[in-house]
Amino acid sequence: MTQSTRVAAVVSAAAVSVFLTGAAAADGLDFAMGEAIFERLWVQAPSSTQAADGLGPLYNARSCAACHPGGGGGRPPDGTVPEDRGIGFVLRLGDDPVYGRQLQTLGTSGLAPEGQVDVTWRDEKVAFPDGSYALLRRPAYAVRALAYGPLGVAPDAVSARVAPPVRGLGLLERVPDAAILAAADPDDRDGDGVSGRPNRVAGYDGAPALGRFGWKAAHPTVESQNGEAFSLDVGMSSPHHREAWGDCTAAQEACRGAPHGDQPQFEGLEIPSSLMTVLTAYVEGLPPAGGLEPPADRDGDALFDRAGCAACHRPVLVTGDDPAAPHLSNRTIFPYTDLLLHDLGDDLGDGVAAGEATGREWRTAPLWGMGRSAAEDGRLALLHDGRARSVAEAILWHGGEAAAARRRFMEMPRAERERLVRFVLSL
Ligand code: HEC
Ligand code: HEC
Numbered sequence: 001m002t003q004s005t006r007v008a009a010v011v012s013a014a015a016v017s018v019f020l021t022g023a024a025a026a027d028g029l030d031f032a033m034g035e036a037i038f039e040r041l042w043v044q045a046p047s048s049t050q051a052a053d054g055l056g057p058l059y060n061a062r063s064c065a066a067c068h069p070g071g072g073g074g075r076p077p078d079g080t081v082p083e084d085r086g087i088g089f090v091l092r093l094g095d096d097p098v099y100g101r102q103l104q105t106l107g108t109s110g111l112a113p114e115g116q117v118d119v120t121w122r123d124e125k126v127a128f129p130d131g132s133y134a135l136l137r138r139p140a141y142a143v144r145a146l147a148y149g150p151l152g153v154a155p156d157a158v159s160a161r162v163a164p165p166v167r168g169l170g171l172l173e174r175v176p177d178a179a180i181l182a183a184a185d186p187d188d189r190d191g192d193g194v195s196g197r198p199n200r201v202a203g204y205d206g207a208p209a210l211g212r213f214g215w216k217a218a219h220p221t222v223e224s225q226n227g228e229a230f231s232l233d234v235g236m237s238s239p240h241h242r243e244a245w246g247d248c249t250a251a252q253e254a255c256r257g258a259p260h261g262d263q264p265q266f267e268g269l270e271i272p273s274s275l276m277t278v279l280t281a282y283v284e285g286l287p288p289a290g291g292l293e294p295p296a297d298r299d300g301d302a303l304f305d306r307a308g309c310a311a312c313h314r315p316v317l318v319t320g321d322d323p324a325a326p327h328l329s330n331r332t333i334f335p336y337t338d339l340l341l342h343d344l345g346d347d348l349g350d351g352v353a354a355g356e357a358t359g360r361e362w363r364t365a366p367l368w369g370m371g372r373s374a375a376e377d378g379r380l381a382l383l384h385d386g387r388a389r390s391v392a393e394a395i396l397w398h399g400g401e402a403a404a405a406r407r408r409f410m411e412m413p414r415a416e417r418e419r420l421v422r423f424v425l426s427l
Contacts, residue, residue: 034282037275039065042234044108045261045270054261054270057111058104058248059235060090064279067163067233071286073373074163075381076139079119087375088163089386090233091117091141094352097152100247102232103143111255112147117160126396128410128417136396138347139387148252157351161215162386164365165373168288169213169222170328172335172366174319177210183314183338194311194401196340199363201355204240211355212339215384217363218354223280230271237262238271284328290427291334291368300423303416308405312364314338336367336427345399348383360400371425391421 041062042055061067067074067088074088091103099114107113121137128134141160143151151158186197199217203209209220219225230236235246237260244260245252266272295301295315304310313336322329341361349360357363362384370391374380380389388394398406409417 030278030281031285034278037279038282039063042236045259050261050263054236054244056108056235057245057255057258058107058114059246060104060106060233064229068166069376071165071167073165073375074386075375075379076160076162076386077119079121090161091143092159092161092352094153094157098148098249098251099151100249102247104247108258111258114148115143115146118142118144130414132414134392134396136393137387139385154351159350159352160385162381162384164215165369166283167286167369168291168335170284170325171288171319171331171333172212172339173222173284174322174328175317176320179317180210180339184340192311193404196312196338196342199341199355199357215362216354216357217339217341218357222284223276226276226280226283236270238269238276239273242269244270289369289372294334295427297423297426300419300426303420304423307408307420312338312342312402313367334368337364340364342402343400344402347399348397367424367427370427391424392417
């Protein structure tokens, strides 16, 4: 199956055709090219196909699609089979003097991968007031086979992440800053226990920009997120991450000295700006797997609201005007996010800050397409590290600003809880 038929298969045909009338009709060729770049398996340099070399030298996967199959997300290793590394599962390191910002688990020939991550899961019972209970699994991460000496960062300054789905992002990108900032309430003036603040990060030009993408809203644009993916995940240089060695630090001399794929005809890079532009237009144009229409289940919607979920998972946003992308402009969308950061408590916290986001803060995850966001193998793996296997588990991990919403969920009669979960899966 090609990427676009895969995406089409998971999104209602009607929604896709409406969505793409503006885009693909004019830019069908670009869309196909963008898809090809997203799916391309990069190879190590030097190779006879110069157009596809430059992988690594240290990397986590050979293609975008390896971690975001069909534009979807990943899942963590299940911990029972040693060779199961999950899908799109990575370990961020804060900023390690030797290992850099992420542990690369693969290396080109002759170069040792940085190490491997083992996950063990511990079952935890959560009892509902009505006597029923749910089973959560709490992850513990261990790094082994470190090839470049011990880690320099503290063991709790690491953060496991799964790849989120990459659909509908061009729409989220075009929601005006002002609309996002209007919902921020950093000092909780309305006293509802939910604050919500924007992440401020450095844009390409160095000026402060509003972060929107990634689990901690660390990236202001889809392009900046894509550039970082090439660098951290695939080990390739592009206009804003010009190092051919990706995430290798000065301490990793063999990596920095290994052959690379930078080409004079590619602006001295492995991924020139022309390729980046086409890839980004493609990712921006992937339609969301839901949320282009208002939800049909009004009762479910009311429950969602009553539980306080909508305080963060904002149902409606409206995109601004972008003459260069009419199909993404002036649209009312139902993504169920405010794109703001919230403190969700210790259980979900990690030791890695991003921009102004602390270790305990996460961007409200969009819920649109939730029912279809299972990993390629059909399993649901929710939250930033994929620990939640169901919507109910995801809710039960909510703490901090969301503690009251979690409590309201727990106090609902079972039928209402099920109703709420069904509603989320219908988005
Ligand atoms: C090794 C796995 C891996 C590879 C390869 C990978 N990604 Fe990702 N991707 C991730 C993870 C993990 C995140 C979440 C990062 C975070 O927030 O810490 C992510 C996040 C993203 C996001 C942000 C989504 C959102 O909802 O905000 C985009 C866009 C994205 N990736 C695009 C790409 C592109 C384009 C490529 C290829 C150049 C790529 N990714 C390659 C794992 C991967
Ligand atoms: C205080 C803000 C807040 C409230 C209230 C809240 N959430 Fe969340 N929700 C978040 C954040 C932030 C995340 C991402 C957390 C992470 O990845 O660790 C999230 C993640 C989720 C996820 C997982 C999404 C994914 O793609 O992994 C689901 C499902 C979810 N919330 C449902 C709910 C429901 C249902 C309610 C109401 C009972 C609720 N949330 C209340 C902020 C909130």
